[in-house]
Amino acid sequence: MSNYADILAELSEATPVFRRYARAxxxxxxxxxxxxxxHSALQGLGARLRAREVTPNDAEAARIEAYKAITSLAAHKYQVASGPGPRHPPIVHGLAALDFTDRAVLLLVSLEGFGYDAAADIAGISRETVFMRLQRARALLANWTANSGGIPQVSAARSSAHLRVVK
Structure with missing residues (x-):
């Protein structure tokens, strides 16, 4: 299998992770x-790979290119999207209250586990700006959850229910 086919296989296997990121x-x-x-972002990336506009050296570089495509497309598509409905959990409302770039940086670092350099590359900003945006997003999200009643806590008895063994 060629390097190109390996990269496409890796991207295909990572689709559920990309979907989680896009939803968040x-x-x-x-x-x-x-x-x-x-789907649109991966199709566009596949076309760019075939046209050799993008030539990642390995699967990790291709993964970063996929996140770039998703983030760039989301920046345009989500501008006109309505906010979360009342049935969404409080954390979703907190994320929606953040600026798009702040939200993207927060999710890239905390949810997807990227380093600061990779997050800067994906978001198209400098590393220093990643630090600033990450700090601001964390502070705004903490402030928002504190002022809106926070994320509901589950009682200890209820939270350990999944640990009980039924004989």
Whole structure:
């Protein structure tokens, strides 16, 4: 199998992870919209790979290119999206309250586990700006959850229910 085929296979296997990121980035836009965004971004990336506009050396570089495509497309598509509905959990409302770039940086670092350099590359900003945006997003999200009653806590008895053994 060629390097190109290996990269496409890796991207295909990572589709559920890309979908999770797109859903979180959209902060309540809906599953169909987020899944369509990932599909469009991966199709565009595949076309760019075939045309040799993008030539990643390995699967990790291709993964970063995929996140760039998803983030760039989301920046345009999610501008007109409505906010989360009342049934969404409080954290989704908190994410929706953030600026798009702040939300993207927060999700890239905390949810997807990227380093600061990779997050800067994906978001198209400098590393220093990543630090600033990450700090601001964390502070705004903490402030928002504190002022809105926070994320509901589950009682200890209820949270350990999944650990009980039924004989």
């Amino acid at each position: 980035l959209g902060a309540g836009v809906g599953l169909v919209v987020a899944d369509g965004l990932v």
